[in-house]
Amino acid sequence: MAQEGAVAVVDVSQLEDPKALADAIASALGSTGFLFIRGHGMEEQAKEMFRLSERFFKEESAEEKKRCAYDNNRGYTYVSQEQLDPDHPAPDLKEGFNTGFIERGNPSKPTHPLPALLAEHAGALSEFQHSCFEFCQRLMRAFAVALELPVDFFSSRHHEGPDSTSILRFLHYPAIPPGAKVANIRAGAHSDFGSCTLLFQRPEGGDGLEILPPGEPLEGGRWKPTGMVPDAVLVNIGDALELWSGARFKSTLHRVVLPSPIPPEGIPERFSMAWFFQPTSSASLKTCVDVTSISEYDLERMEKKGVKPGADITAGQHLQARLDSVYKLAKAAA
Numbered sequence: 562m563a564q565e566g567a568v569a570v571v572d573v574s575q576l577e578d579p580k581a582l583a584d585a586i587a588s589a590l591g592s593t594g595f596l597f598i599r600g601h602g603m604e605e606q607a608k609e610m611f612r613l614s615e616r617f618f619k620e621e622s623a624e625e626k627k628r629c630a631y632d633n634n635r636g637y638t639y640v641s642q643e644q645l646d647p648d649h650p651a652p653d654l655k656e657g658f659n660t661g662f663i664e665r666g667n668p669s670k671p672t673h674p675l676p677a678l679l680a681e682h683a684g685a686l687s688e689f690q691h692s693c694f695e696f697c698q699r700l701m702r703a704f705a706v707a708l709e710l711p712v713d714f715f716s717s718r719h720h721e722g723p724d725s726t727s728i729l730r731f732l733h734y735p736a737i738p739p740g741a742k743v744a745n746i747r748a749g750a751h752s753d754f755g756s757c758t759l760l761f762q763r764p765e766g767g768d769g770l771e772i773l774p775p776g777e778p779l780e781g782g783r784w785k786p787t788g789m790v791p792d793a794v795l796v797n798i799g800d801a802l803e804l805w806s807g808a809r810f811k812s813t814l815h816r817v818v819l820p821s822p823i824p825p826e827g828i829p830e831r832f833s834m835a836w837f838f839q840p841t842s843s844a845s846l847k848t849c850v851d852v853t854s855i856s857e858y859d860l861e862r863m864e865k866k867g868v869k870p871g872a873d874i875t876a877g878q879h880l881q882a883r884l885d886s887v888y889k890l891a892k893a894a895a
């Protein structure tokens with residue numbers, strides 16, 4: 562397996578069998594929780610989605626963005642609305658649009674308001690969501706095999722449908738002009754909430770994503786850049802699967818930083834897209850391995866995030882608790 566900076570790289574184009582896939586990916590996702598995957602088959606769709614995302618952020622009217630403002634984890638979030646790391650003094654310098662389930666074959670009836678420019682492309686959005694869903698189900702089968710569970714253990718606890726909580730998120734980090742005095746964080750330190758995330762980064766201006774590799778002290782540890790692998794998707798484990806798997810798969814802290822000080826020429830804008838793959842809301846996240854086998858370090862890391870191994874919590878309850886912690890500052894200010 563190749564290594565790009567702190568994160569391993571693997572090509573899965575020939576790995577249809579869950580066991581072969583498990584052998585190729587489980588160790589990286591069990592150590593750093595992050596893995597670049599090549600040969601995923603979504604390369605062209607991802608490029609089309611980046612074109613759509615750029616048009617949306619640059620050309621969509623303020624009225625449409627307001628009409629489709631963030632609600633129930635869907636819709637538009639403006640720059641500085643979020644603060645992923647509540648301990649950091651400044652809010653995140655990014656804007657986003659979260660798309661919930663759009664039915665293939667019936668894209669003109671989305672489950673929440675879509676701005677005009679995105680509504681025109683609802684069919685392509687639903688196809689891309691479906692590709693992300695299928696790819697994650699492939700990963701879920703591999704994870705079940707790696708943990709010696711029935712192959713469908715995780716995949717049968719995910720579904721596509723109007724009540725699914727998986728989200729496709731477009732992200733735009735505006736350019737930082739020369740001489741700007743800003744905090745050096747574009748997105749604060751956090752871990753993702755769901756089973757896993759597929760992160761697509763547009764190569765131009767895409768730098769800045771860092772992870773805190775498990776094992777590093779939680780305070781004052783050394784952050785490492787993930788690097789960038791063109792056409793690969795970056796997969797990372799989220800808190801739900803970390804909890805479920807008794808930390809056999811790690812939900813690693815990550816953030817997006819700016820250089821400090823900002824260089825004289827400024828910093829270009831950055832685009833990324835995340836598919837947050839969530840379990841079915843009613844699924845129990847009770848740990849499916851022996852809880853006593855979790856290391857002290859992992860227990861401390863999980864407790865800091867408010868995640869209690871062994872607790873019989875549903876995926877829906879877990880998601881709501883994590884969302885409330887991210888948006889509480891925005892709500893308090895509203």
Ligand SMILES: O=C(O)CCC(=O)C(=O)O
Pocket residue numbers: 732748753760762770815817833834835
């Ligand atoms: O934009 C990125 O590269 C990272 C975004 C991220 O981690 C998130 O939205 O959860």
Ligand SMILES: [Fe+2]
Pocket residue numbers: 751752753815
């Ligand atoms: Fe994230």
